[in-house]
Amino acid sequence: MSNFEFYTPTHVYFGRDTQRQVGDLVRAQGCKKVLVHFGGQSARRSGLLDQIEASLDAAGVAHVQLGGVVPNPHLSLVYQGIDLCKKEGVDFILAVGGGSVIDSAKAIGYGLCMDGDVWDLYDHTRKAEGCTPIGVVLTIAASGSEMSNSSVITKEEGGIKRGYNDEICRPKFAIMNPELTMTLPDYQTACGCTDILMHTMERYFTQGDSLEITDSIAEGLLRTVMAQAVILRDDPKNYDARAEVMWAGSLSHNGLTGCGIQASDFSSHALEHEIGGVYDVAHGAGLAAIWGSWARYVCDSCKDRFYQFAVNVMEATPSDDIDTVIHTGIEKLEAFFRSIHMPTSLKELGIAPSDAILREMAS
Ligand code: NZQ
Ligand code: ZN
Numbered sequence: 249m250s251n252f253e254f255y256t257p258t259h260v261y262f263g264r265d266t267q268r269q270v271g272d273l274v275r276a277q278g279c280k281k282v283l284v285h286f287g288g289q290s291a292r293r294s295g296l297l298d299q300i301e302a303s304l305d306a307a308g309v310a311h312v313q314l315g316g317v318v319p320n321p322h323l324s325l326v327y328q329g330i331d332l333c334k335k336e337g338v339d340f341i342l343a344v345g346g347g348s349v350i351d352s353a354k355a356i357g358y359g360l361c362m363d364g365d366v367w368d369l370y371d372h373t374r375k376a377e378g379c380t381p382i383g384v385v386l387t388i389a390a391s392g393s394e395m396s397n398s399s400v401i402t403k404e405e406g407g408i409k410r411g412y413n414d415e416i417c418r419p420k421f422a423i424m425n426p427e428l429t430m431t432l433p434d435y436q437t438a439c440g441c442t443d444i445l446m447h448t449m450e451r452y453f454t455q456g457d458s459l460e461i462t463d464s465i466a467e468g469l470l471r472t473v474m475a476q477a478v479i480l481r482d483d484p485k486n487y488d489a490r491a492e493v494m495w496a497g498s499l500s501h502n503g504l505t506g507c508g509i510q511a512s513d514f515s516s517h518a519l520e521h522e523i524g525g526v527y528d529v530a531h532g533a534g535l536a537a538i539w540g541s542w543a544r545y546v547c548d549s550c551k552d553r554f555y556q557f558a559v560n561v562m563e564a565t566p567s568d569d570i571d572t573v574i575h576t577g578i579e580k581l582e583a584f585f586r587s588i589h590m591p592t593s594l595k596e597l598g599i600a601p602s603d604a605i606l607r608e609m610a611s
Contacts, residue, residue, distance in 0.1 A: 249459055249462075250508055250509060250510050252508050254504070254507055256395060256503065258395045258421060260422050261421065261422070261424065262425075262495065263425060264427055267385050267423050268303060270303045270304065270385060271303035271304045271305070272303075273383065274304060274309050274340060274342060274383060277340050279340035280337060281310045281311065281312065281339060283311070283336075284300065284342050285314050285315075285317065285341055285343050285345075285353045286313075286317065286345050288316070288317075290387065291344050294431050296428060300342070300344060300385060311342075312338065317348050317349045320400075320528055321351055321355075323366075323403045326352055326359060326401060329353075329356035330356050330359035330366065333360055333380070334360065338380070339381075340380065340381050341383070342382075342385065345385075345388070346388035346391060346393075347392075348391075350382070351393055351398075351400050353382050353384075354393075354417040357380035357381070357417060358378075361377050361378030361380060370401050370403070378416060379417045381420050383421045384419045384421070384422040386424045386428070388436060389426075389429055389441075389444065389494040389497035390441075390443045390497055390531070391531070392444070392447055392500055392501025394424070394497075394498055395419065395422060395498045396418070396501045397413050397503075398412070399411065400412075402524070407526040407528075424495070424498070426490035426491040427487065437477075437480050437484065438481070438589055439530045439531065439532025440497065441532070442532035442590055443531055443532040444469075444473050444497045445470055445474070446516060446517070446539070447500040447501040448500045448505045449470070450512055450513050450517060452557065453550055454510055455510055455550060456509065456510030456511075458552075459508045459509065462506070466505045467560045476492045516535055516538050516539055516542050519609075520535050523537075523601075523609065527599045529597055529599065532590070533591055536590035536591055536592060537592060537594055539582075539585075540582045540592050540593075544578060547575075547578065551574060554574040555570055555573055555577075557577050558576055558577025561577070562580040562581060
């Protein structure tokens with residue numbers, strides 16, 4: 249087992265009605281004014297925003313709003329958020345939404361603690377000097393951003409989607425009520441389940457020694473999310489399935505499933521980020537479209553892991569014919585993606601990049 253650090257400072261409040269505590273939780277942070285940051289329509293339509301503002305008012309917490317975060321969140325709104333927070337004296341950011349809103353909040357938080365252009369962080373020419381503290385009310389189980397050290401932003405000019413990782417952006421608290429995810433379109437639920445699987449697999453497919461404890465956690469998480477995704481496909485209001493997936497989403501990307509591994513891969517994510525920047529596809533669907541090709545490209549250099557995955561996760565029958573077992577495992581995961589209406593190729597994703605665009609994204 250390789251040496252590792254494990255740091256998860258986020259205080260989790262999980263379960264029914266937990267969003268009602270938000271006012272008290274924000275007040276306990278000792279801030280003067282909070283930015284309530286959210287996406288397009290869903291949080292307003294469901295009444296969640298009204299509940300949150302009522303809770304903040306009841307706790308005597310001053311607040312301002314900035315909505316309009318889009319999936320593959322835009323840099324221009326981050327700039328707008330930084331200006332607004334400076335003008336209003338905001339010292340805490342409450343992200344109400346999914347990965348896009350949380351990542352936009354993290355970017356605003358970084359921008360408030362530095363001079364100059366926050367994009368320099370995402371361009372990897374500078375390091376963050378600080379991050380205004382962030383709290384989360386999660387409405388979609390997917391990105392794991394509610395506990396992760398990561399933030400992914402798209403610069404509209406040029407369609408450039410880039411991530412920046414730093415421990416200082418990990419949220420102070422995350423409120424996770426699985427009921428809040430019941431208004432999700434089925435497609436977004438499936439995209440979320442796919443992303444959760446991918447965060448686990450990007451760490452699982454690694455070279456190096458076997459890791460019984462980390463592998464067992466990862467394999468259990470993968471089996472659980474696949475089973476619950478099928479339940480949610482047929483019964484989207486199933487609370488227990490929503491809850492399993494929501495908790496899995498956080499565990500898949502807070503570092504737990506990577507403890508002791510030699511190195512993580514994250515190539516599928518890097519490829520998807522290029523595609524998401526140019527074609528604005530849903531992140532989970534982009535990952536599903538790429539994974540099978542990626543797996544077939546690399547599996548010969550990582551046979552032990554792919555065999556273990558096929559048998560322990562995809563229930564392929566063990567055999568001395570290693571290659572057949574490996575490819576059965578890959579095919580079974582693709583069949584699972586199709587069963588929850590996820591694409592398994594760029595064509596099924598609905599895009600047809602020219603050779604020139606493929607080369608540009610690759611470079
Ligand atoms: O904008 P609204 O109206 O809220 O609609 C959103 C959006 O259209 C909708 N939605 C969210 N909660 C809902 C809901 N609709 C109905 N009911 C609800 N309860 O879902 C759509 C997708 O939301 P988004 O936040 O984009 O989804 P997700 O959480 O999958 O986040 C995707 C972004 O996170 C990045 C991705 O690259 C992508 O930009 N990632 C961030 C990571 C991180 N920070 O650690 C890691 C990930 O690997 C990922 O790269
Ligand atoms: Zn992801």
